Amino acid sequence: MSVKLTTRQVGDVTVIDISGRITLGEGSSTLRDSLRELTAKGNKKILLNLSDVSYIDSSGIGELVSGFTSVSKADGTLKLLGLTKRVKDLLQITKLYTVFDVHEDEAHAIRSFAS
Amino acid sequence: MDPGAKELLDHDYPSTLESVDQAESEILKAAGEVGFDEDEQHRIGMAVRECMVNAVVHGNRYNRNKHVHVNVAAAGERFTIRIADQGEGFEMEKIPDPLQDNNLLRHSGRGLFLMGAFMDEIQVQKTSPQGTEVTLVKIVGPRN
Numbered sequence: 522m523s524v525k526l527t528t529r530q531v532g533d534v535t536v537i538d539i540s541g542r543i544t545l546g547e548g549s550s551t552l553r554d555s556l557r558e559l560t561a562k563g564n565k566k567i568l569l570n571l572s573d574v575s576y577i578d579s580s581g582i583g584e585l586v587s588g589f590t591s592v593s594k595a596d597g598t599l600k601l602l603g604l605t606k607r608v609k610d611l612l613q614i615t616k617l618y619t620v621f622d623v624h625e626d627e628a629h630a631i632r633s634f635a636s
Numbered sequence: 637m638d639p640g641a642k643e644l645l646d647h648d649y650p651s652t653l654e655s656v657d658q659a660e661s662e663i664l665k666a667a668g669e670v671g672f673d674e675d676e677q678h679r680i681g682m683a684v685r686e687c688m689v690n691a692v693v694h695g696n697r698y699n700r701n702k703h704v705h706v707n708v709a710a711a712g713e714r715f716t717i718r719i720a721d722q723g724e725g726f727e728m729e730k731i732p733d734p735l736q737d738n739n740l741l742r743h744s745g746r747g748l749f750l751m752g753a754f755m756d757e758i759q760v761q762k763t764s765p766q767g768t769e770v771t772l773v774k775i776v777g778p779r780n
Binding site (some may be wrong): 544545546578579580582583584586587589590611614615617620621634 | 686693700740741742743744749750753
């Protein structure tokens with residue numbers, strides 16, 4: 522299964538619901554293009570919902586990191602929501618779990634952008 | 637191949653991203669037959685994917701005239717995967733540690749680290765006349 526991204530707006534937060542696999546090729550480039558487009562449009566509060574992401578490889582991790590840095594450079598904030606155990610393990614192994622602001626509950630994640 | 641080992645897969649793959657998926661799928665099938673559970677199969681699959689991507693993208697650079705040779709064998713408790721490309725090779729010492737603070741936000745450079753994290757043993761060696769062979773070993777049994 523390839524990756525699928527759906528973007529929705531919750532207040533001033535842009536939520537990207539991602540499902541499938543974020544791997545080298547279509548998966549990682551789709552995420553990269555989407556984040557670039559949102560940043561170019563001036564969206565500064567972005568929440569990536571990864572609860573339906575079954576698999577991320579090192580290329581996918583690279584896109585999450587690049588997204589995080591590019592949004593930050595544009596004075597925005599990128600946060601993660603709903604990590605599966607395997608994705609959480611992957612971010613912990615790579616020491617990135619503490620780099621990202623990770624949430625389990627969407628309402629809580631949305632509120633956290635205000636603080 | 638180790639003495640007494642049972643060969644489970646021996647195949648040359650073209651240097652394409654489709655080969656990455658195909659090799660991952662076929663090696664996971666072999667891992668399942670050997671008895672690895674779903675979580676261990678996932679870790680093996682991650683390591684294989686990273687290794688195949690390195691071979692196709694960085695080693696053979698998508699060159700259709702070059703192939704990636706994959707051999708999988710089981711001997712006792714050892715499940716051994718060998719993945720060899722025909723690229724120019726690389727210096728292990730020149731690959732930055734992805735866990736160092738100043739490397740954490742690098743876009744790439746985590747592949748070899750993840751292979752080591754998900755497998756029990758990893759060995760990288762240059763092959764003649766050119767190329768790199770990565771040997772990944774997973775132990776079946778108590779360490780699962």
